[in-house]
Each structure stands twice: as C-alpha cells, then as structure tokens.
Amino acid sequence: MRRKAEAGPPANGTMEFSKDKKIIFSGVQPSGNLTIGNYLGAIKNFGLFQETYNCLYCVVDMHAITVRQDPAELRRRTYETLALYMASGLDPEKNVLFVQSHVPAHAQLGWVLDCFTMFGELSRMTQFKDKSAKNAQNINAGLFTYPSLMAADILLYQVDLVPVGIDQMQHIELTRDIANRFNQIYSDTFKVPEAYIPKTGMKINSLADPTKKMSKSDENQNACVYLLDDRDTIIRKFKRAVTDSDTVVKSAPEKDGINNLMTIYSCFTGKTFEEIEREFDGRGYGDFKLAVGEACADALSPLQTEFHRLMNDKAYLETVMKNGSDYASYLANKTLSKVYRKVGFIAK
Numbered sequence: 001m002r003r004k005a006e007a008g009p010p011a012n013g014t015m016e017f018s019k020d021k022k023i024i025f026s027g028v029q030p031s032g033n034l035t036i037g038n039y040l041g042a043i044k045n046f047g048l049f050q051e052t053y054n055c056l057y058c059v060v061d062m063h064a065i066t067v068r069q070d071p072a073e074l075r076r077r078t079y080e081t082l083a084l085y086m087a088s089g090l091d092p093e094k095n096v097l098f099v100q101s102h103v104p105a106h107a108q109l110g111w112v113l114d115c116f117t118m119f120g121e122l123s124r125m126t127q128f129k130d131k132s133a134k135n136a137q138n139i140n141a142g143l144f145t146y147p148s149l150m151a152a153d154i155l156l157y158q159v160d161l162v163p164v165g166i167d168q169m170q171h172i173e174l175t176r177d178i179a180n181r182f183n184q185i186y187s188d189t190f191k192v193p194e195a196y197i198p199k200t201g202m203k204i205n206s207l208a209d210p211t212k213k214m215s216k217s218d219e220n221q222n223a224c225v226y227l228l229d230d231r232d233t234i235i236r237k238f239k240r241a242v243t244d245s246d247t248v249v250k251s252a253p254e255k256d257g258i259n260n261l262m263t264i265y266s267c268f269t270g271k272t273f274e275e276i277e278r279e280f281d282g283r284g285y286g287d288f289k290l291a292v293g294e295a296c297a298d299a300l301s302p303l304q305t306e307f308h309r310l311m312n313d314k315a316y317l318e319t320v321m322k323n324g325s326d327y328a329s330y331l332a333n334k335t336l337s338k339v340y341r342k343v344g345f346i347a348k
C-alpha cells in the first residue's frame with residue numbers, strides 16, 4: 001500500500017500563513033462569562049499581533065469540562081467567546097479562530113504529552129491546587145492533566161509567543177519543560193514558546209477582594225465586571241469597589257484596591273500612573289471610581305454592539321469556526337504526524 005501524500009492547506013479558507021512571520025497562539029476557556037480581567041490580561045492584546053504575526057486563537061472548550069458545565073451553557077459560551085474575539089477586533093481573515101474540540105489533534109497530542117509530564121510537576125501547579133480546593137467533589141484526572149493538554153494546544157503549532165495573563169505563567173513554563181524534554185529524547189520536534197505578559201493588566205484583581213485575581217468563576221457577581229455588563233451595572237460595580245480608608249488617589253504597595261483601579265483606568269485610557277495621580281489630585285475616591293466606571297463602560301460599548309450583531313448571525317460564526325478549524329487541523333496534523341513517527345507509532 002502507498003502512503004498518502006501529506007494533505008495541503010484546505011481549499012475553503014482565505015487564510016494562508018506567511019513563512020516569514022512568527023507564530024502566536026492563545027486560548028480562553030468558555031467556562032463562565034468573560035471579565036475585564038480576561039480582556040485586559042489577554043484578549044485586548046491579541047489584536048496587537050494580527051498584522052505582524054501568524055495568529056491562532058482558540059476557544060478551549062475541552063479545558064472547560066475539567067469543571068462540570070451545563071451543556072447548553074457551554075455551547076452558548078463557546079459561540080459567545082468566539083464572537084467576543086471578533087468584537088474585540090480580531091479579523092477572521094487575518095487570524096485563525098477556532099474551537100478546540102473541532103481539532104482532534106489537541107486531544108491526540110495531549111495524550112502523548114501526558115506520557116512526558118511528571119506527576120510531581122502536575123502536583124505543583126497552583127491552578128490545580130486552587131481548582132481542586134474549589135471543586136472538592138470533582139477532583140478529576142482531566143483537572144490534574146490540564147497543563148499537558150494546554151502544552152499540546154501550544155506545541156502543535158510551533159508557536160513563538162503566547163499572550164496570557166500572569167496566572168498562566170506556570171503553565172507556560174511547564175510547556176517549555178515538556179518541549180525541551182521531548183526534544184532532548186527525540187531530537188528537535190517542538191519550538192520552545194515564550195509567554196507574552198502585558199506590563200499593565202497582567203493581573204486584574206477582584207473588586208470585592210483586591211488581593212485576589214478577578215475570576216470568571218467567582219460566585220460574587222460584584223467582584224467581577226463582565227464584558228457584557230451594561231453601563232449602569234459597570235458604574236455601580238466600580239462605585240462599590242473595595243478600597244482603603246485613605247482618600248488620596250495615589251499608588252502605594254499596601255493600597256491593593258486603588259492600585260487595581262488605577263491599573264484598570266490606565267488600561268482603558270492609556271494614561272500612566274503619574275498622569276492619573278495628577279488628574280485626580282485634590283479629588284476623592286468617589287470621583288475616581290466614577291471615572292474608572294465611565295472609562296470602562298465607554299471602551300466596552302462598541303465591543304458590545306459588535307458582539308450582539310455577531311451573535312445574531314450564528315451561521316457566520318459557524319463558517320468562521322469551520323474555516324478556522326480546517327486550517328488549524330492542517331497545521332496541527334503536520335506536528336502530530338512527526339510526533340507519532342518519533343515515538344514509534346506506525347503511519348496509517
């Protein structure tokens with residue numbers, strides 16, 4: 001029997017990666033309503049790269065089921081996350097936008113990498129420890145091996161840069177360790193990726209407890225500002241944000257609440273901390289909180305309008321995800337077949 005020639009790029013999409021450009025990959029779990037933490041730490045930055053890099057952005061639905069999900073809600077949030085990528089400015093003609101479960105190579109490489117990831121390494125992951133404390137009834141194997149699936153997401157595409165918030169740094173470091181380990185055993189197979197962490201916005205904290213990360217799975221709705229919150233809700237949440245008993249808008253190491261609000265304001269307005277301190281010199285926290293709420297609502301308003309327009313056109317979203325996953329599969333299968341061959345699987 002003759003071996004099949006390697007498949008070329010799919011004919012249906014307009015997408016074709018340029019050989020001279022570096023590659024970017026990132027993903028967001030459709031596991032809750034997305035917050036301004038997801039936006040400022042990750043999604044807002046994705047658009048920065050679309051002209052100069054080959055970019056893939058994935059809705060990682062397979063990661064989401066490591067925590068119990070309602071199936072209808074998971075489906076709705078998967079569409080929503082894709083629409084939010086696009087409403088944030090990602091052009092599907094310039095970026096490969098797709099859903100993780102549509103590209104089986106993620107699960108296939110995930111299994112192989114499970115066999116190159118150590119129990120001790122996975123046990124040290126802080127996200128695993130946090131999530132197992134929160135989901136004591138459901139500490140499943142997927143939650144434990146989550147980082148090797150995440151490594152597969154990245155390593156499949158020979159990625160240079162992974163834009164994420166600081167909470168994902170430990171996972172990226174493990175991805176690098178797994179890649180290096182595999183490369184040492186089998187010769188160069190994977191590009192070893194680097195994280196891109198934004199200077200401002202790498203960790204947006206909860207409005208209810210500014211010592212903790214803002215998280216889409218937080219049960220306290222006032223702790224988070226969601227990307228789809230309406231203007232009044234956004235302004236109300238910022239007005240109620242926990243701060244200290246001081247009144248001067250000035251950053252200081254112990255002023256977690258004010259530091260967090262200044263970071264959010266800086267991300268939405270582009271102003272530096274010094275400019276913000278000058279702007280609010282002689283004015284109290286009340287004025288400042290209102291300004292942060294208004295800046296956030298103003299920035300999210302066009303995104304929300306575009307989001308609702310896209311959500312009314314499911315057929316278009318489905319075309320985008322289909323074209324994206326066809327091209328992603330084409331790229332992913334090249335790496336997967338190399339890996340299968342190197343570990344000793346017989347080619348089909």
Ligand code: TYM
Nearest residue numbers: 026027028029037038041042150153164165202203204214
């Ligand atoms: P997830 O879905 O928790 O978050 C998506 C992105 O948002 C960032 N982020 C934040 N940044 C700043 N402040 C916050 N409060 C905040 N909360 C979340 C996250 O750092 C992330 O960049 N494991 C990933 C998803 C994933 C992935 C990947 C990412 C799966 N495979 C491959 C990159 C590459 C996660 O749980 O993200």
